[in-house]
Amino acid sequence: MIDRNSDQPMHEHALSPTRSLRRRKRPPGSPPLAVIYALLFLPLGFLFVFNYIPAVSALYHAFTDWDVGAQSHWVGLKNFFELSRDPVFLQSLYNLLRLGIFVLVANLSVPFIVAEMIFHLRSEQWRFACRAALVLPMVVPGVVTFMIWRYIYSDAGILTELLTFLGLQDWVRGWLSQPKTALWAVACVGFPFAYGVNVLIYYAGLANISSDVLEAAEVDGLGKVGRIFLIHVPLVLQQFRLLLIMTVIGIVNGFEGVFILTEDGGPGYETLVPGLYMYQNGFTYQRMGYACAIGLLMLLFLLCFTLTLNRYFLTEKYQPARETV
């Protein structure tokens, strides 16, 4: 992992991009710096107004009692103590945990299997066709997907019709209404979980594996299964890590699926997740301070998760140079 044109290890270049930029001469004909800064100011300004100010405001309001439209009152850690004893919030965490494990396993494993299958196709045309077929559904908005699934689960939906056609009427039930099935019905949205982006990311990782490595493995007598577990899996850990972080963030923050499918996280609280509970507290119960506290907890969790992952789940590429050279 040494840059052959430099004495410095490659990672040092990667870690000090600003230094190299500063030294670089501006190409002739480039616009004046003032214009660049002015143009940069606009998106940064929007970012500041619409992202940072609300975030800081939410941070403050997590420690207040704030009915939307009225004055907020400082209550210190009261919201957090209440959350720790709130059975609904605890139930939402439990639901999130169950949903999260299922979704993580499905979203990370199935796309890898699909990517492997595409990678092993001999014909480049077929590989392209498969990739294109997986990408096409991505143009369907997520909301539409959930609406379709809602219909699939309905009394006149495909699932009911299919089971009836197969003579399995006894299996028919109110998938989203029954407490025993509601959460799993939500989790199964997206079946068979071969998400285009995830497959493409894995596929890109597989395609980047040096042919030397693959040939060496073959020469060493590794079978197909051995190659997958001993060569492919370790070399796509970088992609796995990226998908893991993206999926966890999506699971923790997302509630649109539950909102569309069961509207309020019901029956009872069977499909309620913290994101939806935050939304309900903020805009339905008008307890914005409490909602901010939930949001802050979610932020802290994601921050800890990402930092921990970065700290302990390092892949070879990011190891210090002396260890990898």
Add this chain to the structure above:
Amino acid sequence: MLTRLPIILLISNLILSGCGESGKSENSKPAPGSAPGSTIRPIKVDLNVYTPGTIPSGIGKPVEQADHLAHEWEELHPGKKILYQQVVSTGGGEGEWLKTQLIGGIAPEIIHQNAEIAWQDVDKGWYIPLDEYMEKPNPYIPGNQRWIESFKNQDLVNAKKAPDGKLYCISIDIVETGLYYNKDMLRSLGVDSMPRTWTEMETQFKKIREQGVTPMTTAIMGLGSDWGQDILFEMIYHDILPDMDLVPSSADSVGYLGHYLEPREAGYLFTKGFFTRRDPRWREMNRILYEWRQHWPMELKNSDTARLFLTGRIPILWDSSFLIRRLATDPYLNFEWGVAYIPTLTTETCRYASGTPATVIGGAAIQLHITNSARINNNLEDCIDFLMYLSTPQAVERLASEALIFIPNIKGAEMSPELKPFDEIFQRRYCAIKWLESMSGQYKKQWRRMLDLYLNDGMSLDEFLKVLEDNFRAWVEEHRNEPGWDFAGMDPVWQEHKDRLQKEIEQSL
């Protein structure tokens, strides 16, 4: 220079667009008669299903009468402009989007909102009281002395007064529910007529289910269970309601509300043991509701229950008059249909049944409020004037006839013949309480959630009653010290009725 040209153009464009009027559209061009170059701030109006471009019940041409009415009003008021804007409806039904607009003072000046939801926020000054205007004449109705007198059912309008005693909306039309039934399908299932009693209904429904058909479905999202408990409540408590009504309804709405229980009355009665596990009628109400639910579709979250009825899968649909437009105009409908109402509960089914006909649960349909935006934009008087224009018999008749979903509530406005069955149903008494509308915020949600869970076998009747009791207790504790609740004021009436009422609770012990 050529390389800089795109940048210069981009910056110029940004500056110019920044200087221009935001959101300028055809609708915001100067009105006829206005001074050249003057900018008109339009009055933004949401009329729900009457908003131009809306297709009520998802069938037929988009409605446009409101647009014509706006143009007519603009011609009468040179320099004024109406801009229709549909309020975004969110799934929770609490108007979350609208609340954010009201907080920012940028909501449409005139909006439709269920009064009970608006009541939760009237103390924040988001809505304008209309009481003083109701006493003024509507200049667009010849001979009218007081605006309120132009309404056909004035008690219904006054029933929408908030707990603070003020009226924040006008109700220009009426919605009612009914049982739509597929005559052909029922006949093929061996049912010749709609049931008149609950027992008859049970027998018929069992017969239909034996043939592998779900007998009945209800309108969107389990609303049937809300409606069901309100209707069952009245039929089961009917005999003791006069005693339970500790605070008589005000004179201006008693004709509509009758022995309606206000939230504070329900709260007070709860402290005396009503609506708890000790209350045998309460238990019966929830037992019957559960049994009734067994005849409904499995998937109560199915939002397209009307489809099950329209495609001939389910013979009976409990829905509002909203569906009339579809049934009356759908060229593909291939069955004969009729409209009936919920059968009467008799002692054959429940020992507490009064045997009186089921009450109605509908009422005001489009409830037009004026928001704080009118005050902020200094056009409150114009908003009032436009509302008066909209509430003339001619205007309401045009709106209602075109939409074909609601019964006009303005004297002199004719109703479409298709809506006659609902007008007949509406002549019944109003229910004694709208349970979920009486509850506030999370208590209402909790009740609905637990009802949903109970009706879907997620908990037993005893567990459900226990959860309801806890929810009720928390709700009462939160509100009992509010000035409007005045428990002490109800004590003397309770003492008068105590002997008769306590007997009801004690007999179950």
